[in-house]
Amino acid sequence: MVPISILLNVVHGFSALIYFGAIMIFGAVFAPRLAKLSSSTLYELFKEIFPPVLSFAEAVGLLTMVFGAGEFLHYMIGYYQLGGTSLVYTVLFSTPWGASVLSGAIIGLVGFLVGVRIATLFERLFKLYKSTNPSSLDEIRVVEAKLRMYSLIGMVLLSATVLLMVLAVSFLPLPT
Template identity: 75%
Template sequence: MTPPISILLNVVHGFSALIYFGGVMLFGAVFAPKLTRLSSSTVFELMREVFPTVLSFVEAVGLLTMVFGAGEFIHYLIGYYLAGGFSLVYRVLFSTPWGASVFSGALLGLAGFVVGIKIASTFETLFKLYKSTDPSKIDQIKLLEIKLRFYSLVGMVLLTMTVLLMVLAVSFLPIPS
């Protein structure tokens, strides 16, 4: 029987991961590539009114995903440690397909979250530049928009690989006993 804490960790992690992944994909695949095609006034309004709130929400959901995913990972590791010590933990993580998938997914997810932080800091800089009325900042804004598209693409790739590894681990690979 699965303990209630495991169910709670799994449900919150999975649900928040879906929202986070959807937000990243929507932004990376739809919004970021189109920013340069929009008029300056539209981008200005998006940067001032819409994106700060959306970005805060996506960051919060990403952090929730990471915390509950780490909790779930630690919960499993504690169970394996109690059942057989460090040797069993090592064997499960590095000698089973499930462990390799979960461990690799966790590392890629962490890398994706770091890229997400870079995207957020780029956005913060863009927000400040768009609030400035200095016309000499246009080149700096264009450069940041290019970086934003690149970081968004890298984030989408990392998070897609993470999701595929995690789906593989929880759907198709048996949990080691």
């Protein structure tokens, strides 16, 4: 039987790789170039391609969060069983591993909330491109600018999270 910690780690790690790659490709490749595309191309992208891609990215992001939280809770429950709340507090706030994991989790949560904001902006763009109102062009440009800004912020937060988590699981010893 596979230990729960390995299962949590593998699913969390694999889904995180997919999510990180999807966010980086979108934030570095697609978002900066949206303003350069014609309205008809953007309409087709927003109508046919982006909705399923966005749904997939949201699902993988949630999977990453759920299994990461499960992994975190698994370790914290283990530390609690060994020494109670004082050991959990010591591990989280007095060890490099704990500080890295805790700060990575907090930054990751903020990054996920930025992702939710990006999804909201996408929904607005979907509606604006479906609108036949010519005055919506100015609003489209504003939403596209916000989308580029939030994509950049999301990439920075996600990169920081990944660096902290890689640091914690690859180089910092697990507290004993």
